[in-house]
Each structure stands twice: as structure tokens, then as C-alpha cells.
Amino acid sequence: MLLNEIVKVLRSSRYFQHKHDISEVLSCLSKVMPINAENNILIGDDCAVIPEGDGFLLFAIEGLVGEFVREMPWFAGYSGVMVNVSDIYAMGGRPIAVVNALWSEGAINAEQILDGMARASKAYGVPIVGGHSNVRSNQGQLAVSILGKAKKLLTSFNARTGDKLLMAIDMRGKFEGSYPYWNASSKASSERLKNDLEILPLLAEEGLCDAAKDISMAGVIGTSIMLMECSKVGANINLNQIPIPSDMPILRWLSAFPSFGFVLSVRPEHCEAVISKFKDRFLVCEEIGVINDTKKVTIEYEGDTEIIWDFNSSSFILPPEEN
Secondary structure (H helix, E strand, O other), X not given: OOHHHHHXXXXXXXXXXXHHHHHHHHHHHOOOOOXXXXXXXXXXXXXXXXEEOOEEEEEEEEEOOHHHHXXXXXXXXHHHHHHHHHHHHHOOXXXXXXXXXXXXXXXXXXXXXXXXXXXXXXXXXXXXXXXXXXXXEEEEEEEEEEEEEEOOOOEOOOOOOOOEEEEXXXXXXXXXXXXXXXXXXXXXXXXXXXXXXXXXXXXXXXOOOOEXXXXXXXXXXXXXXXXXXXXXXXXXEEHXXXXXXXXXXXXXXXXXXXXXXXXXXXXXXXXXXXXXXXXXXXXXXXXXXXXXXXXXXEEEEOOEEEEEEEOOOOOOOOOHXXX
16 A cells, blocks of 8 residues: 555544544543643543552543444453553553443343453453443443552653654464454463563663553554654654564554554663563564654655644644643
């Protein structure tokens, strides 16, 4: 594909649009949940951050798309726990427990969802401690919330001009049917999953990185855009440097929502050490771009360059007045 075609498809994708919708939601809620730098509570990160003692409580929630719950109930249940766990680790934390809100058409239709949740709870060593259920609904729905704690933070607000943008991902997976979910988790051992994720809080605690975000439904490019916007910077991303499975169509990979995938903004002097942490665990980590002060995100591909988002003219997830 030509670069301008890739940019057009990504911008118009439902996953970019879902993320862009966050801007309107935050605008409506801004009067009761303002971005508050004085109290270190910044809206736009993977988790809400609540200072506590010498660390931070991390609080997050994920809602699962209705058609996903209906068509892949076991993996939807598994993913409800998995993506929350990823949010906590993406911010340098470790998970404590999850709760859920479940709706289903009868108890029997909730069994696969609950079994998937239980499997993920065991795999990641994170207990399910309560929640809400309604098995007399006319459709299945699932939301899962998580609590964690961090000693030092990785946040979306610390990317700096001159940093290198790294992509870390577990390539030992496969797509789940026609969905964008790159599953490298459900067949892996609990020990591997937990030790792989432990890299993230260790990077924060060792002072090797302070800015990261887990790759979400918007894919690596959309997630990078969110990271840049929160940090009020820009970036140049080279698609030719993005690690990709052999024979994989690039557009499908750019839309992938991986079970283990992160973008990190790293000071140049720490890049080698950060990359080696992932590679020591047989995970792929590569430099895919450079942070700059343009407040524009540009991408390069096979000699061409295109602006995919310009924060000077349009916000992505933050309210316009905050961008």
C-alpha cells in the first residue's frame, strides 16, 4: 500500500474514531474531573493515578465491545482481565485485584465469559474479588475494573523532545479470527506472562524509562499519537522500522491490539539497556521513531512522509482547550 492510503485508512478506522471520541467525553466531564497537574492527577493516561504514601494507587476500567462478547465470549472474558493487567503494568505498577460488571441472557450464557475471566485471573495471578451481575439481560455485556500500585510511574505525560520511541511486543502469537486481537497470552505459562510484564515496573524503578503506554485498539500508531498528545510533543515514526511478522499485511499489523505490546519514550542513553531487558525475555523491542517538538505526528514509509495527526489544529483524545 502507498503511505497516503495507509494514513487515510487509519484515520477513518473505527478504532481511531473510538479513541477520538474520548475528547468529547472529557469535554463534557471537564467541570467535575479537570486535568490537575498540581495534585499529580492527569487525565489521559492508561490508569487514574492517586498519590498514596510513597507510591501511587492505579485505577482503571475496560469495557468490552458487545459483538466481541457475543461472538467470542471466552476470549472476551479472558481479555477483560488481560487488558486491565496490561494497563497497570504500562504505568509501572503491579496489579492488586479486579472486579467486574457482567450482563447476560441467562446464567448459562455467562459461563464462557466467567471461565475466560477465571483463566486470566489464574494466569496473571490477579484475584477477582467481586463485582456486579445481571443474568436477566437481553444481551451480553462485560466491563472489568482493576486496582494496582506503583512505586514509580511510567506515564503518557513524560515523553521529551529527543527521546527515542520504542515498540516492545510479544511476536509469539496469532490473530483471533478476523478480529485485531493478537493473542500471545492464553497459551503461555503463568510464569512467562508475569515475568514478561515485570519488565515495565523495573524500568521505572531503575530510572531507565518514565514514559510509556500499552498498545490499545488504536494500534501502535494511534497509541503513539495519544502518548505524544499527552506529553505535548510530536514524533516521526518510520513504518519500515516497526517489527512485523513475516508475510503480514502492514495495515493489519498497524491495527493489531496485542496481548503484550507497549510504546515507550526513552532517553537515548538508556535505549540499549531498555531494549536488552525485553530481548532477554525473548520479546521484540525496536526503535521505531524519534520524539520532536513539532506537536505533529508524521510517519515515513518507503521513502514517503505523511502527517497523520497535527495537534496544532486538532486534538485526538484530550479536550481541545487542553491540547
